[in-house]
Amino acid sequence: MARPAGNPVLAPIRRWVLYSRTNLTISVAAVLGVLFVAGAVFGESPTTVHTPSTVAAAGARTTAAAPAEEVTYDLIEVTESAIAGKTADAVGKSAPTTAMAYAHAYVDISQSNTEWRTKLGRYTTDTPGETIVAARPQVPIAITGSTTSEIVTGTGGERRAEVTIPTQAGELRVTVQVTESPNGAKWLVQNPFPTLDRDEVSKLGTAPSLASGAAAPSRQPEPSTSATAADTSATDTTATTTSATVPTPSSDPAPAPVPAPVPVPGPVPVPGPIPIPELDTPIPGAL
Incomplete structure (x- = not known):
């Protein structure tokens, strides 16, 4: 009985693989290798689930990688x-902004002395003492313009x-210098801390008339309610009496004005000889 012929494609491969162990190892x-390449080309990447801890860790790495803002010596003038x-x-990264922030806190009179010292101490090398608290303005002071800055080199090269x-109340001159702090280097106001002239500040809290030595005008005392009522009743009585004594004008109509007489024109002379009137008696001296 004849044996059936094998598969013409798989039979040679099977014989080559089973020929030796070396061929088997190479085949496997x-x-x-073919499966690995196919998986790399056609396979899908696993989906990453972002948990809160993963997001926080990624944000921390991003923050650490970002460079911190450094202090600048560029003098860009600023307003309040x-x-x-x-x-x-x-x-604190800029000298003009540090000085302006100090000035803004210095003229603030809405806080207590303790709060004022704490706020002012954010921009100074040390917390202000009682000396600067005694020089604190007690009247509102407005900042009227922008800063004017200049870099100065000290004797030690700083x-x-x-x-x-x-x-x-005048110009507030502030000296700031780069100083190391727990949060890094930044500009801070140096001690002794600047203040405004107390005489100029006191002028802002004095009225112009009193400051020039002029006496304030005295105010007349206002009449009481009873006196006002008495004056009102007396005025009403006087008005009533006056109205009673004034005669009421007559209701008769005023007489009509007499017209002026019309002038009569004189006789007009007749030209020619004057006629002699006829008389009953002869004219004396006539024959």
């Missing part, structure tokens, strides 16, 4: 509105900035 490695809403660390802020 080739199959695994430029520091609104900024933190002390953000303000660089500091001299900043001038204009106010109603």
